[in-house]
Amino acid sequence: MDPVTQEVVRYRLSAIADEMETALLRAAYSAIVKEGLDASAAVFDRSGDNVAQAAAIPIHLGCMIPSVRSVLERWPAETMRPGDVFILNDPYAGGTHLPDIAVLRPLFHGADMVGIAATMSHHQEIGGMVPGSLPPNATELYQEGLRLPPMKLFDAGEPVTPIFDMIRANVRTPDVVLGDLRAQLAACHLAEDRMRELVDEVGLTVLEEVMAALLDRSERLTRARVAEIPDGAYTFTDFMDDDGVDIGRPVEIRATVTVAGSDLHVDFTGTAPQAKGPYNCVPASSIAAVYYVLRAVTGPDIPNNSGCYRGVKITLPPGSLVNPHEPAPVNSRTATVLRLCDALFGCFAQAVPDRMPAAQSGQLLVMNFGGTDPATGRTYVTSEIGMGGMAARPGLDGVDAVEASASNCMNVPAEAIEMESPVRVLSWRIWADSGGAGRWRGGCGTEKVFTLTAGSASANYRGERHTTHAWGLRGGLGAPFSHGDVERADGTAESLPSKTMVHLREGDRLRVRLSGGGGYGDPHTRPAEDVARDVRDRRVTRDAARDLYGVVVTGDGDVDAAATERARSSAARHDREDLEDKERDA
Structure with missing residues (x-):
């Protein structure tokens, strides 16, 4: 042609x-x-x-x-x-x-x-x-x-x-x-x-x-790219916090990617049985995770169409989290899809480590505020899409406050929420220290505070990464835990589990902190001036700069070169001693 x-x-x-x-x-x-x-x-x-x-x-x-x-x-x-x-x-x-x-x-x-x-x-x-x-x-x-x-x-x-x-x-x-x-x-x-x-x-x-x-x-073209990946079977396991019903019980996701020439087999055998709560993925959702990761791994220059997936075999065990029996609930399957992607990227990170990022934030906090506005008598439902951060990757820091994974949505402006409901956004900012430390830093997540100005409302809080970390690569550190809490109008406060219904009354404040992506590479090899710039930009605190990166930043935001040299030398000495201890034990 x-x-x-x-x-x-x-x-x-x-x-x-x-x-x-x-x-x-x-x-x-x-x-x-x-x-x-x-x-x-x-x-x-x-x-x-x-x-x-x-x-x-x-x-x-x-x-x-x-x-x-x-x-x-x-x-x-x-x-x-x-x-x-x-x-x-x-x-x-x-x-x-x-x-x-x-x-x-x-x-x-x-x-x-x-x-x-x-x-x-x-x-x-x-x-x-x-x-x-x-x-x-x-x-x-x-x-x-x-x-x-x-x-x-x-x-x-x-x-x-x-x-x-x-x-x-x-x-x-x-x-x-x-x-x-x-x-x-x-x-x-x-x-x-x-x-x-x-x-x-x-x-x-x-x-x-x-x-x-x-x-x-x-x-x-896809087969040619797959053929460049070393043959072998690569297995990775990640976890979700829980399923929203068995609170506090982690849910295992295990993926094995087998590369044989230009053929790819993705097998989720070993993944947890279908959940009681709504975090199950029907096959349409599970294969969408595989398709997304395959396209990310094989590159953006291949035309996006069904031909990309002809060389992929997918095994979804019946009765499991990735292939539940009807009528298992599935409404929060986005969180599971994102963790499936994390597990698959973990597999490919073993096969082509110099091309893969660390783990993304691994969450998309969609909260729907619903109630009746007492001023108008109108029933409202409005949505918030909370963002974590993008993972670090070889040569680049992660992007802050962005959803660049399989869900790929945009932040909902505060004005859009406030125009449709009596919900007000009191503050919205980058959450310092929320990205994993590394030679390249994970993108930071966000902190957002909402209040209800009239009446009562409910909000579905379906968080993730409250008890599991977005992992780092090549010595990079994982991101901290996400968390949420409510400060009631009467002064009492309560911490939220990762998945719950939140009931708000006038004057209550809901605060949500979403963690960022994992770091890539040893944090002590990050240029000191880059760390100081992060401190000045309020992405990293001075304490984290010292404790995680070994960089001492003055009150003026400059690098204390002598103190930094001492801190990093001491850290390197401890690392050598730890390695020697491990070798002796082995």
Whole structure:
């Protein structure tokens, strides 16, 4: 095939996905979508292979593949008609968790079906036992909200009105939910217009040939990158704090990555049995973690499509955390996906240690504040997306206060929360010393304080890394523990477990501290001036500079060179003595 034509069509397909994403975000009603950008868009061929995707949420983009195939199993492409639109959120029928609703539209050029437009959006309310539909103590799927198996939302252009009525009757904020749903519909409608224009320009035959060639090309390039990794089996184990029901009982995640030439086998045998609480991952979510890590390891220059995953075999033991039996709860599966990614990166860090980062913050603290505003009598649900920090990597510090992993969301501005609810953000800042120390420092997390100005409200606190560290590499230190607490209006205070429902009354203050990423390399090899700059920027305290980095910083923010030399020499001597003791013991 003419390579110029192939590249032009490739980027046109990517532009369609990007334009879908932009339209969805701009038309959305909820803070979690229009501000947090928790939505995604992609284009599929008629057989259900992803051929182009927006720069969006990796969890969504991976989960869309089984969602599209689930619809195609029930309605083969040849049975679809112009104007059909499909909807689903059922985790046990191709979905991921109930708040993530997939909307799919077959794309037609005349009588020919040329592809499928897919969107997935996190709806900040889908019913269930708590406002925001993310109960951290749920024990079955039925407690988590409205369940939508794959079904038609539009039939040959005509809306299936009872489905809209059912959604409106089962959510706390129907106008917002249906507004976000209409944004998804608009994005899919736009995709059909753009695909018609593309077929008019290049013809259907060329489009289909390019789609097939892009899938083959991505497979070939991905296999070439995998073949560069040394053959072998690499195993890594990480832990989640608990499952929200068995509080304080760690949940084990074990991954083994086996490289054999250009083939990859990812096996989660040894991972904990399915949890009582809502931290289970259905296969769609688990494979999304694998797909994300594979793309991160093999590089950004390979076209993003389903061809990248043809050489990967994934083993998900039935009845385990990564493949639970129905109706296990799954609403908080994001935390588990992030820990799956940590475990997989831990495997690849053994195979290609000079290319892998330390562990990311490993958490995305989505809190939904819900209640009734006494001033207006209006029921509200608004979302907060709390950020930790990015891990250090060879040659670079981690980025502060960013979610750059499989969830890839944005901070929700304080103004967005305050406009929708009587929740106020009193302070929001970088949390000093929250990044793991190292030659390259882990990115810092954040400290945020909320207060309720009127009435009462609930918030689902689904934290992580309260009892486990985001680990460092090559001598880098892990990040400190996250934690949260509530200071009541009457002066009493309480510390929060990593997963709980928080009930707030007027004047109460909720403080959340989210840890950063792990460090990379020996902290005592970090240039002293870099440490002093971190102290001046309030990313590292003077005590941590001295105790962790061996750098003494004066009150003016300068390096005390003589004191630093003594501190680092003493630390090096102790390290040598410790090594000698270990060698003797061995």
